[in-house]
Amino acid sequence: MAKINENYLKLPSNYLFSEIAKRVKNFQEKNPDAEIIKLGIGDVTQPLPKVCIDAMTKAVQEMGNAETFRGYGPEQGYNFLREKISEWNYKKNGIDISADEIFISDGSKCDCGNIQEIFSLDNKIAIFDPVYPVYLDSNIMAGRTEIIFLPCTEENNFSPEPPNEKVDLIYLCSPNNPTGTVLNKKILKNWIDYAKKNNSVIFFDAAYSAYITEKNIPHSIYEIDGAKDVAIEFRSFSKTAGFTGTRCGYVVIPENLFGTTSSGEKILLKNLWLRRQTTKFNGTAYIIQRGAAAIYSDEGQVQIKNLINYYLENARIICEGLKEIGLKFFGGKNAPYIWLKTPENFSSWEYFDELLKNFNIVGTPGAGFGACGENYLRLTSFGNREETLKAVERLKK
Numbered sequence: 001m002a003k004i005n006e007n008y009l010k011l012p013s014n015y016l017f018s019e020i021a022k023r024v025k026n027f028q029e030k031n032p033d034a035e036i037i038k039l040g041i042g043d044v045t046q047p048l049p050k051v052c053i054d055a056m057t058k059a060v061q062e063m064g065n066a067e068t069f070r071g072y073g074p075e076q077g078y079n080f081l082r083e084k085i086s087e088w089n090y091k092k093n094g095i096d097i098s099a100d101e102i103f104i105s106d107g108s109k110c111d112c113g114n115i116q117e118i119f120s121l122d123n124k125i126a127i128f129d130p131v132y133p134v135y136l137d138s139n140i141m142a143g144r145t146e147i148i149f150l151p152c153t154e155e156n157n158f159s160p161e162p163p164n165e166k167v168d169l170i171y172l173c174s175p176n177n178p179t180g181t182v183l184n185k186k187i188l189k190n191w192i193d194y195a196k197k198n199n200s201v202i203f204f205d206a207a208y209s210a211y212i213t214e215k216n217i218p219h220s221i222y223e224i225d226g227a228k229d230v231a232i233e234f235r236s237f238s239k240t241a242g243f244t245g246t247r248c249g250y251v252v253i254p255e256n257l258f259g260t261t262s263s264g265e266k267i268l269l270k271n272l273w274l275r276r277q278t279t280k281f282n283g284t285a286y287i288i289q290r291g292a293a294a295i296y297s298d299e300g301q302v303q304i305k306n307l308i309n310y311y312l313e314n315a316r317i318i319c320e321g322l323k324e325i326g327l328k329f330f331g332g333k334n335a336p337y338i339w340l341k342t343p344e345n346f347s348s349w350e351y352f353d354e355l356l357k358n359f360n361i362v363g364t365p366g367a368g369f370g371a372c373g374e375n376y377l378r379l380t381s382f383g384n385r386e387e388t389l390k391a392v393e394r395l396k397k
């Protein structure tokens with residue numbers, strides 16, 4: 001009989017959001033009349049921007065014509081999209097990232113999960129606790145055992161200091177999923193200095209950067225001096241342009257970012273990633289890349305801003321409601337997530353059940369993101385307005 005990868009047995013039996021979906025389905029079957037409001041998984045609800053629809057419609061037509069039909073695309077992504085990302089997300093903000101350093105994918109989840117494959121299994125990794133489960137699960141699946149958890153607590157503003165010991169790979173996420181907090185320039189500089197001193201590589205997940213409302217909070221780690229020597233950045237169109245079901249994201253691996261072999265030879269990480277992708281990935285659909293590129297125009301920027309403001313207004317509505325009720329929470333200002341402290345010392349899963357049973361509201365139990373998420377519950381602002389208002393009203397009652 002074929003032997004399995006036993007590392008999979010070290011994982012929780014279900015992925016966090018699959019477990020929640022299963023529990024919600026069970027509840028709905030037993031309570032068919034319950035009008036459930038889902039503020040659990042961070043899935044968008046509003047339609048794609050018109051610029052994206054128009055660009056994708058045109059691309060579909062091109063695919064139906066022999067002269068304009070496209071088969072396999074360039075492995076790193078179409079130049080038209082990489083050039084636009086370089087210009088609009090980096091160069092316009094004074095950051096020198098070129099199209100050659102950008103790798104288009106079908107979303108950040110895959111990129112964040114796959115990036116660890118180009119690094120040795122004996123690397124020590126540092127991960128925040130609580131954390132987006134993909135970072136941890138993907139390392140466990142690979143068989144990595146040296147994992148340092150950095151507790152994020154109210155006392156440290158959910159922003160732990162770099163560890164005292166040396167780690168090789170560091171996962172940072174700002175605005176943070178799940179706590180909704182952000183890392184400012186000083187904090188990021190501290191991490192970059194740590195990485196330089198210890199020859200570590202930082203994985204910076206900026207999937208939620210479009211939700212930053214406060215001035216002086218970095219949208220990209222490359223806003224900080226020295227980041228190009230130590231950091232890989234992940235970005236996504238999912239939460240920026242409503243692409244959760246459409247799928248498009250990208251990784252930035254700077255030109256001069258190196259790893260090393262066990263004998264000390266320096267190897268360009270960018271080349272390793274391209275090598276990995278060309279074997280295991282055949283690119284994001286042309287139609288989708290055209291849709292993504294459409295946000296990089298004056299009109300496109302207005303339309304995505306409207307979309308983001310809609311979800312930020314939901315976040316404000318939830319935060320105001322929680323304040324009125326007297327519940328303690330964090331986030332919701334620079335992020336679509338609200339990190340709610342459970343009342344009366346409810347455990348995360350108890351409070352999840354309580355909200356589902358008594359209010360028919362779905363949240364995400366903080367404990368599902370790690371031990372330090374216990375006694376918290378995450379709410380998302382990605383619902384539609386009517387349901388968000390209704391959820392707050394139910395809670396107030």
Ligand code: MLT
Pocket residue numbers: 040041042043109132177238
């Ligand atoms: C979440 O709810 O944390 C997000 O949906 C995660 C993701 O984008 O995969």
